[in-house]
Amino acid sequence: MRGIPEHLEEPLQLASQELKGMLHADAEDDVKLVHKGLMLYRQGLVGSLSVQGETISAVVQDVTPANVLLNLDFFSMSECSCPADGFCRHQMAVFLQLLSRAHSVSEWVEEWRRPLKEMQDAKGWGLQKARDLLKTAGMMKPSYDKWIETFEISFEELFYSKGIIKPYIIPEIYSIYIRRLRAGAPAEREWRLLYELIGSIYTFRKLADLSQRLEYEEAVIHRYYGHVFQSIMDDVFERMRTLSAQSFPFAFDEFIERMKVDSIEILKGDVPLEYERIHLYRILWTTFFTKKNWRQDERERLQESNDSHSFSLSAAAIHIDFLLRQDEDALRALSEKDPSLTTYMLYWIETLNSQKDWKRAGLYLEVFISKLHDYLQQQPDYYTCRDFTRLAIKVISPFCTETGSMDLFERALEETLPYSYNEYEYLLFENQEYEKWGDLQAYIGFDMGILQNDRIKTLEKADPIILLPLYHHGIQSDIDMKNRDHYKAAVRKMKKLRTLYKKLKRMDDWSLYLDEILLKTKRLRAFQEECKRGKLIDA
Template identity: 50%
Template sequence: MGRPPRLLFFKKGVVDLELTPANQLIESLAAELGELLHPNTVEDAKLVQKGLMLYRQGMVTQLHIGDDSVTATVQDVTPAKVRLDLNFLSVSECSCPTDDLCRHQLAVFFSAYARSGVGSVGDWVTEWREPIREQKAVAGWGMQAAKDLIKANGVLMPEYSRWVHSFEVSFDTLLASKKYTSPYVIPELFAIYERRIHASAPVKQEWRLLYELVGIVVSFRKLAVLSEQLGHNEDVVKRAYLHLFQNMMDDAEELVGKIGVQTTPFAFDEFIEKLKDDAFELLTAANGVEYERIYLYRLLWVHFFKKKPWREEELEKIRLRGKELQDWENPVPLAVARIHLNILQQNDELALKIMAQITDDLFTAYMVFWIDYLSQLKAWKRVGPLIELFLQKVKGYLEHLGGYHSCAAFTRNALRAVTPYCVENDRVDLFERALLVMLPYSFADYEYLLFERGQYDRWGELQALVGFDYYDLPKDRVKVIEKERPEVLLAMLHQTAQREIDQKNRASYRMAVRHLKKLRTIYKKLKRVDDWQYFMETLLERTRRLRAFHEECKRSKLIET
């Protein structure tokens, strides 16, 4: 099916515009630039302003819009030739010295945007600047005092449906009343929303805590749904307001702890049961912020919804909802919930069976929660099989995750989770297997383990595996190994010296000679002088055309003159 015609709205009526492939790409580029450039960043604001000025002064000439690119010349101090790639903005080119996105490329974009008829340049700029105006408006709203909010809402007496209605109305009024809301003003709007609901909280401490927990569950769901409705992708959410979800997770964890240690009124039961039903929507109401939604759901079921009949009813609800899943819906949240409840019910065999059947690599991240949970219970017999399955799956997850820093952070968290079991049960072998399977991200921990255990041969192999040169090694480690097992350093010194020789310049030859002298010292210490002489004769023969290298060897007395 083709894309339907786009309707352009003008003051005097409506115009049909059939978007060509190039126009569609220009429209996508407009959206991409709107996300890439931030009006609150001084550099980005200046860049847009300069590009707009060049465009409005008519400095863009020889404009040509092709199927997947736009070319033009921009008459600046020095004429700049520009090619905009409509598929991949990052490979666009400009003849000016700037390496990144420049004012000439923006000027050409504005010119192409206007000529294609996709939209008005003025409207694009106005929409792009929307966050600044919204923030000013938000600042004004934020000045309303808490006492005014209380007057507006009134303090809500304990009634679950009334609480939820109040949260939803306040949220929709402040955050969901516009067709478009910039992601960068959502934190400020959300802060006003939170002040409003706190102002209406019950006075009694025990009810206030429950009120705040209900508010978190409702707010979490509403924000996740709004994010999806506004079309904010994962990167945008992460940059602009992911911290709001994380703050709510932290607050919920604190609240369930406080509620758990206080004496609760009998009337709480009805509220908790209704909250349980609302918590189910965390799994299915939206597709974004999946990890955060599932974390909050599991937290509530561990600490708050503890009745066995409730858990059995929830399993049945999950089973029925799973049958209704559409092809476009993500099955992982329901699968995680099903596993979670079976673990809470101590049905570990079924839980592990379900885990083993899931092929989605991203699922592996959820296993760390259960390893932590069972370790805190000191249920060591239950933790072991879970860690074994985790280690079978974690390599695929790390490959899927990508990005060194993300993988390293996850590895640290995973190793922290498996450590209590390995220590308690004297399973150094299992811990070492975890380190091996998560290389190279576990390198620092594995290197430390091997060195402390005196396994210097394996320590040297690990250094070579991750590609370290001799001069990358920690000097304190090298001193110990030179004394205890100097032969461990031989292979690395050979490799490092050869890499320097391969650079074929005078400075690298000098470095190579330094490593060769160290090699000679170790060979003599090991009483393998014949091996050293044979190696050196072979090396000199192989490099006989590298006169500068031979000169450095003579200067350092590696070669007899």
Template identity: 45%
Template structure:
């Protein structure tokens, strides 16, 4: 029964006791189990099945190997109370359900206790620090000490506690911020960079798995990147005091640490580094010096280090300095499935500058790598994930296409990303009345005729009916090949549509020749011929 225990561990990781929605789900499942509503339970390694007597009986199948493949006959598409009830009934054969629930609820109790402790600790820190006057080193020292006091000293094993404590920590920093607006913005930006670094280090120190970080406090890193982006924009809109130089230099040096601070969180680290060098560190001499610093550090990368942030930083600095050829040389050294998502940022950056010639070159390089990226296992997960990436890509190249009248580039992007670009490509072809190409697209992707948009079919039937002939011929043959009464009826429906189109095109002889040959080839399929008779196809031929 080890597989039941493994299922127990998976559910424990999947459900958070700090989530009110998850807590209700567990409570409802527990109630059904304790009321004896789980019947006909069968616990086997290849599947746990039962019937749950709820308002309407629900048939449940739990897949111990792939929980996502579990099924329930109730309307819910996700993990439901019936599946939880069946799990509890199965778990009762290997352990105490009450103990399981108590252990699962423990993190929520821990969170409440830790939050109360954190709030009191934060009050003490505010009293000790007071309002922090402009002093870069003092700021950073205060941020680091506050972070360690609130998150570092407690040896938390529960990743869900991190979000609560981090929120208390950030509110404590805001309470100590300078009053002057210009200094306050810079203070907040420095706090974001230091807090990002400290949280990343804490995550690695605590040994939290990547999946656990993503589900519990991964959003904090994304939020800090967004916050930094807004702060850099606000700072760039105001006249900076001369005294800012020292602070910007200090922040510039600390920003470099983002590239090597940990091995994970590559996307967020690169994004934060990139936007700071875009909007705040604009001096050419600084960028040239940083490029040399990055290259020197890359030479000393250890085997257990992740070099991607350093590589991305080098490419980005080359782009900022207008050295695209050097950037492309570096891009070619990275596997397509890794570097392609980052290339969209540089396309958008150059488009914003209206550097159209450079943007066009980057788009060309991107499209050469796109197909291999979409076919790789490391690209965005699943069909919907890849389709979403394609939509993002199309938005990124649209300014260049529109400004330069390069519809050919847009179509090339659509072709390179099929089938994930089907919706966009189909729309473009139809709107431009490119009906032949529209039909070729449907045939290429093996679209079923009956699934095509009815409004599209009506327009094409009126404007270019011959486009539909090939698709209908293929549809007829596919239905006949299935060799069952239902498919024969569908084949007859398609044949009637074919007859109408042939008559409209004044090609009745072609229709009769085709039908005669079809009936000859299928003369042993008596059921098909019966359906043809019912549909008056054969009768019409006899007349």
């Protein structure tokens, strides 16, 4: 019978798209899986198909019959009785059987294969012109304008002449483009390095602008061709390092002057790729444009910029101030501007750490730590905050260790709570600051049930009073869960708490506490029963 229930139409479409992303037409195992699933479906071996909500059940008559439960909402939760791990040919066959009731299976397969076909087609774009360029390589007289014009023509032809291009094709087109670019490089080594450096910087900017024009989201860029930007930056750094190891010929002066002026163009673009734009600009001015007067001129250029509210230009201006050791101006801007600049401070602090310039590092760390809380408040999820906190602690540690400024280190841990809990808890316990340690547990809402026995024993000897509120909190948390297993856990904690009160010779306090708990839970019959079984109260 053709057609599917109306409520399944949207889940089926979403599942169809998810499956296209999960299975790759250029991966041999995935190709085999789709082919085998297609064969099972076309041979009519999928039967007993039924629908329950968004779950599809069916039997696939393979060599051994396979029972399949297909979850359209979460493919990872689909099941099959066969021994294969993960998504298997039987689940594929059931999906295709369901799809066939509402859509064309052949069209789905063709769409799934299309990215591979487009990537293969892309490999042939412009190859003839690349050969032509190889014939004329090195014949062009060094000229900044001519080089840029050549890059421009090649980029426009490859990236714009085919209409809207898919993100997964961009790496293929880039590989053709970069071969063409290098084919036209001058023969002399120094000029070739300069040519390729200028070409890489130009390409980065054009590819970032293209991404913005196509309105690709950050996640899409990083998934499909983020590695291209990283490769370009690696190339830029390597060529700068090689060129900077020697004195520049006088003939380079005009080229370097144009590069300096054009470097600001890297920053002219919104998100996505804001971080990458700023990072490339910073490594250029840190590694290649090293003369003081160059940096002073750049500072004036940035101050005269019409777009004074641009986040990227603000970060660039602070970087130039940092390089010129204009720390007062840089730190004032960091204090006053968007907390988002906090992540860029990691680079400057790491630079000062590597130079062992502890005096300057201390100034930047003070501002950095004061911004941590607000910066973390802006982040989208726990894992982003935790990853950034780890980086921050790693960057702060060298200064605090070398200068003995552990008070600054502790302040950083406080500002990054709860993401710094593990590091802060360890620090306080190792320093025997047990009262602070107890306050931290109360703040976090720590469960006594997972506290290591050696820590409990240490606290019982050193400062047992610290454990009392932790036990109280743990017991109440277990009771609030209102099930038999947690009631048993609460009783176990209460027995340990009673022992602790006895050791402190505060049994009157224990009696008051027990009476209060029993009064509050008088309607919780199961909990009262567990208290009797644990001999906390008379049967």
